[in-house]
Amino acid sequence: MTLIKILGSLSFAIALIAVLALVLIASTSLESLYGTSFAQKFFYETGWFDVLLGLLVVNIVCSTILRFPFKKKHTGFIITHIGILMILAGSFLTRFFGVDGQIMVFEGEQQAQIIQNKYELLLHSPETGHVERFDLAVRAGARRQTLKNLGNGAAITLDRVWDNAVEKNEIAEGPPGTPPNPAVELSLQSERVGLQNNFWLVKNDPLDPDSGEISMGPATFALKDKPVEGAATIPAGTAQLIVRSDKTGDETAVDLKNIPTGDTPIGKSGFRIVGIQYYPDARVGENNQIVNGSNEPVNPAVLFHIYDAEGRHERHIRFALYPDFESMHEKEGQGRFALSYDLRVDAQKEKPSGSQPALWIYAGKDSWSYESRSSQGAMNGKLEAGKTYATGWMDFKFRAERLLDHAVVNRMVKQADKSEKGGLAVQIAIMKDGNVSETEWLLADKPKALSIPGGQILAAVRQKVTDVPFSLKLKDFRKVDYPGTHQAASYESDVSLHDPAENLTIEKTIRMNKPLDYKGYRIFQSSYIQDPAQGEASVFTVSKSPGVFLIYSGACVLFSGVFMVFFVKPFSSLMTKEN
């Protein structure tokens, strides 16, 4: 009884409210500094925050018990507190039994799954085709959890789950025998802009095609091969792919500006070139596909297949400016045809140009040099490690911290700084007889193959996908603008919802603030994609919140109670002992 008295006391209530208010002030201030996910992770989604709200419930329940048996004057008080409890109960219901996810549908397509804002780990055995799924709960520390027993004392374990991790590079001079790969660490400073920045430029990073170039605000920094003087020049306008059989000496040249239709035989060697695609300005697009940036020969590349007489085939990609590219990225079994390839294109000779500030570093065989350009003119000279040079733009200076000739790039997964935006990273380990034999970091949507005793297993981390009892087809998406502008006045989607269980189809237009309700699910227009290449798509938020009715009615109860307490005298007493 004493405990109830303390827990139900007004001073305890006031203390709780005050603590809650202070905590919220702290969380919003930190959110302003470190972003929304920070506040969610360290405040709203923590156990102690739940405990705080739970204590509020305890306080309300206890204070209500204390007033038993109720009198007429307690009516307002009781109703108010019942209202608060209903709202809290409703939000707990939604939190634990609600569904919240997204559906992205392109026009004309349909979807019956929602992507939730939660992640799962998949282990896939290629031999059996068996897939195991594990829900991932983010945690700060390391804790070993066995996921799968492989027999013979071997197991796969889950060690770490970080939600704000980034992949960082560690760059160092490789051991003797490492192929040449220039890399430079630059530090850039400007007192006027208050900038002090260190970064690496690496000529060749197998996982990052843009490692040799960085844009920072208006300026670009690039590491380039020293232009070879006196090299054989290719006649202007040439674009040729030359394939030669090392065995028979047969040779075929294909004019890439006028690619012949059908297969091209390579002399009488029996080989054929099939499906030639020429990219004058090759860039790496999404999903690591090669896409063409323009029709100027900036980075010419060609993609083609070779078939032999027996129908075996190889796929090749050649870059005119990087003739060694393929040999470095060679796949298993490639190159068995004993053919040589030569891509001869009159590529644009690059030079920093225009008024945009640019700093180019040239790695030569024995010495390094630099060239800096801006609207004010050009500067160039020899580059030595540890020396500081002016760039010529404003008061920017740079220094070559380290110059490496045979760099090796190692990827490390680290917790992101508070200012960085990171993603989910999961560390798993393969155990043998209680000892770690191998650990591996997995990033979201980047599957990896792991070798385990007796074979391989594919591991992937991705957003959790849930089936919904209906499929949603997008018939048409429209963005309606305010007259005479490109400013959106409304987004709307014509959809048809099909429920196979009930054999029911509903046609409706979903627009901002006008969701579609079906079987407790609400489908909202939350975003859209308008892409000339991919077409139009709508992004819908799908949510099911079973507690919302309780919350609404709780709010009504609450405020009628508050009204009584405040303004209807006979029902307005808060106190236990009062006349």
Next chain:
Amino acid sequence: MKTKNVRFILPLLLVLGTAFMLSACDTESRHGRSARFIPVQHNGRVKSFEAFSRQVLSYVTERETWNRKPAYVVMLESMSDPNAFRKNPWIRIGYRELVSYLGLPEDRQFFSYEELLPSADRIESLARSSQAKRDQDVRPTKLEQKGEALYSHMLEVKQLIAGETFKLIPVTGQQDWVSPYLVSGARSDEFKNMIRSFHEGRYGDFEEHARSWTNRVHEETALKYYRKIRWEVLYYDWRPFQWAWMLYLAAFLVIAFRKRAKFLGAMLLSAAFSLHTMGLLLRVLILSRPPVSNMYESMIFMNWVLMAAALVFSMVRRNLTVAGVGAFISALVMIYADLLPIDPSLEVLVPVLRSNYWLTIHVMTIVSSYGIFGLAMGLGHRHLILDWRKKLPKKEAEQSAQLIHRVIQVGVLLLGIGTVLGGVWANESWGRFWGWDPKETWALITFLGYLIVVHLRYAKILTAFGIALSAVLGFLLVLMTWYGVNFVLGRGLHSYGQGSGGMGWVILYLALEAAFVAAVLLKKYSRPRKKA
């Protein structure tokens, strides 16, 4: 005593009135007045040339007028000179660092489009990196933010140069109007002739042209915009809110210092409140939407609720004191609204804010609660000042505290309901009732703060002095929720209240308030009081 007060009030009114008349006369004497009524399609709305010019000018120059000329004159003069838009040194860069970053002369604030053109690349890349950071939920640096703003100002001028902005000719059967500078034909020639007559100083001709042009557009659009455009020009000519705050101030002075002139006080009050109401109604009619869609509108509306509540309380208590306090706070809020760079222009809404029943109710309820808390804050000040001057006997102090408590109760109820309604709206629009968005969270913090006050009062812990002080301090929470979340924290879903600046004025208020509270507390607790 009486004469002294009259001497004090009358000159004040005289000075204010003269200043106002002078600024009004300035417009009267200008040529080209008929052009103000020409309909223009701009930013998704058909508006008067007057509103259009004001908006473009204040966007580019961040000033109301340029070279002491009203906006429509600047626009007409620039339109008649092919190089003016390019050469006018009127694009304001209010941030020194940006000026020096772009390598421009650091002693200037205003630059022409031509001068900025060589730096366009740099400005664009600032805008890009700012956008990229924003997309990643990282706050851009001040340089990037200002660069981004400058970039959009340059785009605006670029469109002026190209003539794209002037969508003056309606096209039958089409939503989009066209610019006489982008199409050829009789209408286009007619418009250019009209501008030429202005350029050549044939103002009589110009007025006639402008009137017939306007009439024709109204004929073509079946008078759809006729009334709205009239109202809009009226709104700008009339400046109802400027008059209202002057009258509020006068009413306060009369009520506070000439207690016997009840009739005069009541008259001034009702005149001010009527103007205030009419101004609000005009905005509603022009824009066909509730008057709570941006910071300026919410201030004016909050103020209106404050005043309405003050009048109701005054009527119930048959005492002008509450209304007088309300009038003083109202005048201050309106002056603030004019001082803060919070875009009083009449604009269209982003999709999520459009045509939503719950949103309207939610925002109006919340803003109403701010108004009520504002009134409590004013009454709290009155209480503390009278207490300080020992002019508040115990019985009156208790009455005043009871009144403040009542007002806070109304506010708590409105804020609570408003916050829940916000949840209802969020659930209808985004599918979640509560998401710990900063604005939501701060509304909750404010609610909890006042809840503590109410509970303490019920427990009889809070004295009369305490409740007056809480009313003053509680308003700081309201200010944080209302202004701070958008302008200081600058994050979250409610950022359509967008904008930055005006910070200096808010800090001034906070400093004055802090000094006041500190002084009151010192006075109260420096010497132990004798117990009665």
